Amino acid sequence: MTHLTSSTADDRRPVPQPDEITRFYWDGAAAGRLLMQKCLSCGKLQFPPDVCCLSCQSEHFGHAEVSGRGSIYSYAVVERPLHAGFVDALPYVIALVELDEQSGLRLVANLLDATPGTRLSCGQPVEVVYEKREGITLPQFRLVEVSR
Amino acid sequence: MTSLARDVAVVGVGYSQLSRAGEPEPLVLLLEAVKGALTDAGLSGTDVDGIFEYKFGPESPGAQDVARVLGVPDLAAFADILPTNPSGLGGVLAGVMAVASGACETALVFRCLTRAAGHTGGVVDGPSTVAGRNQFLTPYGYLGGILVEMALKKRRWMAEYSRAEEDFGHIAVNARRWSALNPRAVLREPVTMDDYLSSRVVVEPLRLLDCDYPINGAVATVITTAERAADLRQPPVLVDAMSYGSGRGADWTFNNDYLYGGTFDCADRLWRRSSVTLENVDVAQVYDGFTSVTMSWIEALGACGRGEFGDWIGDGSRIGPGGDFPMNTAGGQLAEGRLHGVSFLNEAALQLRGQCGDRQVPGARVAVVASGLYPQCGAVVLTSG
Structure with a gap:
């Protein structure tokens, strides 16, 4: 599901600087697709993107689109400013999300629809949404109804 | 067994004053700690031929700073160790290895921190773009x-x-x-x-x-061979x-x-x-x-x-x-x-x-x-x- 949210013009939150290893990931996000490195040798999915497979050291990857569904592995709530660019974003939830496709395959994102008072717990199902910020698109997550 | 393995002892410990207030000069703090450790051991700067320290923060004095102020005649082995090591114990471990291997005879190891280095949790600004592995963390507010x-x-x-x-x-x-x-x-x-x-x-x-609690302080340890430790001031610790x-x-x-x-x-x-x-x-x-x-x-x-x-x-x-x-x-x-x-x-x-x-x-x-x-x-x- 693609659910675009956009930042305001004076958003001072930092943005990723794609490089030759990571560009496919951000390009995928811009197209509304969550892409992972998939090792062509051992078949493992990998995040963050790296120079080789951390399991078998193969340097040959494909880019596999994953479902964007996962669960909260852990989460923290930032209520006090740690960075000038995030002052207007407070409070925000930062989560470690484990994707459904592979045990231990995790990424860091914000839970966009979690407002103060939202009941959160580890294990809750989440799904990817996309946030546009300063010319780049960031995969983010939101809670999904258990009855999806 | 080759010459590259000797028994090692901790023979001296030293501390600066520890404080919460003010912004003391790091090398002043550190001098108190390293002199204290050497005095504790019954040694002086001229006995030191190895220095290893965990260099986390630009204000932290390096091995050569300490060699200079202590009058160390020559460093047979030394390193400023990056913050990816096992915290300040990285200096200790390197000192133990250097003495055990015979690379040096008496190693001085230390850690010096001031509150300036302890304020990584404070509010920071910029940069507007984030490269490397942090591109998957910082834009999401993974901070402090x-x-x-x-x-x-x-x-x-x-x-x-x-x-x-x-x-x-x-x-x-x-x-x-x-x-x-x-x-x-x-x-x-x-x-x-x-x-x-x-x-x-x-x-x-x-x-x-x-x-933990950010303070101004320095701490130092003297490491040498167990053989040499037997002649020094303190009960040896192996x-x-x-x-x-x-x-x-x-x-x-x-x-x-x-x-x-x-x-x-x-x-x-x-x-x-x-x-x-x-x-x-x-x-x-x-x-x-x-x-x-x-x-x-x-x-x-x-x-x-x-x-x-x-x-x-x-x-x-x-x-x-x-x-x-x-x-x-x-x-x-x-x-x-x-x-x-x-x-x-x-x-x-x-x-x-x-x-x-x-x-x-x-x-x-x-x-x-x-x-x-x-x-x-x-x-x-x-x-x-």
């Missing part, structure tokens, strides 16, 4: 140095093992039980479990009393075993073993090498930059099984004065102040020398020191000579 990471680890621990915050609180309360007996400690007021549970949230669920550990997938966030990193690998390696076991340990000094780190180490060292810390710790008294597992007897970084791993090593040596005054663990002959966290683990077993 490792504060968000430590909040995530605390939450995961509680979820994984169905435990409450009190488990973490026992570490915080214990620190002040001991620091009350340590005149050098910066925080000496007792805290209760209620104090812990009502302390300010830094990044939910991480609380202020989960975090390095029985040492180990590093990183764990597979070395990383803070995306590693294989999220709650432990390399702690189990490091501890297993330590005990394989040691002439003693945890059963023989009289006093433990375990890294407490954050309370969850100590809990991971306790399990890794084998005091209890994985995930069993909460049952093991009970009401917390076993790690306090008079307990069966006296731990962090100087108050640790939570209460003595953040001095990184060297302060744990020094406190262990002082305990084995029987020189800890009101906080002395009676008859302590074996100590374990575990330092650093997640992919940056190091540990040492010390025995009285």
Whole structure:
């Protein structure tokens, strides 16, 4: 599901600087697709993107689109400013999300629809949404109804 | 056996004044600590031929700064060690290896911090774009140095093992039980479990009393051969075993073993090498930059099984004065102040020398020191000579 949210013009939150290893990931996000490195040798999915497979050291990857569904592995709530660019974003939830496709395959994102008072717990199902910020698109997550 | 293996001893320990106030010149602080350590050992700068230090922060003086001011004739071995090492114990481990190998005869190791370096949790600004692995963290507000990471680890621990915050609180309360007996400690007021549970949230669920206390201070240690130690001023303390550990997938966030990193690998390696076991340990000094780190180490060292810390710790008294597992007897970084791993090593040596005054663990002959966290683990077993 693609659910675009956009930042305001004076958003001072930092943005990723794609490089030759990571560009496919951000390009995928811009197209509304969550892409992972998939090792062509051992078949493992990998995040963050790296120079080789951390399991078998193969340097040959494909880019596999994953479902964007996962669960909260852990989460923290930032209520006090740690960075000038995030002052207007407070409070925000930062989560470690484990994707459904592979045990231990995790990424860091914000839970966009979690407002103060939202009941959160580890294990809750989440799904990817996309946030546009300063010319780049960031995969983010939101809670999904258990009855999806 | 070749010449590349000798028995090693800790022969001198030194501290600067530890303070919360002001902005002292780092090299002034450090000079007090290194002179103190050399005097403690009965040595001078001309006896030093190796220096190793954990260079975390640009204000931290380097090996050559100290060699210069101490009049060291020549450095046979030296290094400024990057912050990816097992905290300040990295300098200790490098010094032990250098002396054991014969690369140098007498190594001085140290750590110097000022509050300027302790303020990584303060509000920062820029840059507007983030490269490298941090491009997957910083844009999401993963900030405050490792504060968000430590909040995530605390939450995961509680979820994984169905435990409450009190488990973490026992570490915080214990620190002040001991620091009350340590005149050098910066925080000496007792805290209760209620104090812990009502302390300010830094990044939910991480609380202020989960975090160590940034101070101005320096700490230094002198390491030489066991043979030479026999002629020096203090009762010798022998390095029985040492180990590093990183764990597979070395990383803070995306590693294989999220709650432990390399702690189990490091501890297993330590005990394989040691002439003693945890059963023989009289006093433990375990890294407490954050309370969850100590809990991971306790399990890794084998005091209890994985995930069993909460049952093991009970009401917390076993790690306090008079307990069966006296731990962090100087108050640790939570209460003595953040001095990184060297302060744990020094406190262990002082305990084995029987020189800890009101906080002395009676008859302590074996100590374990575990330092650093997640992919940056190091540990040492010390025995009285």
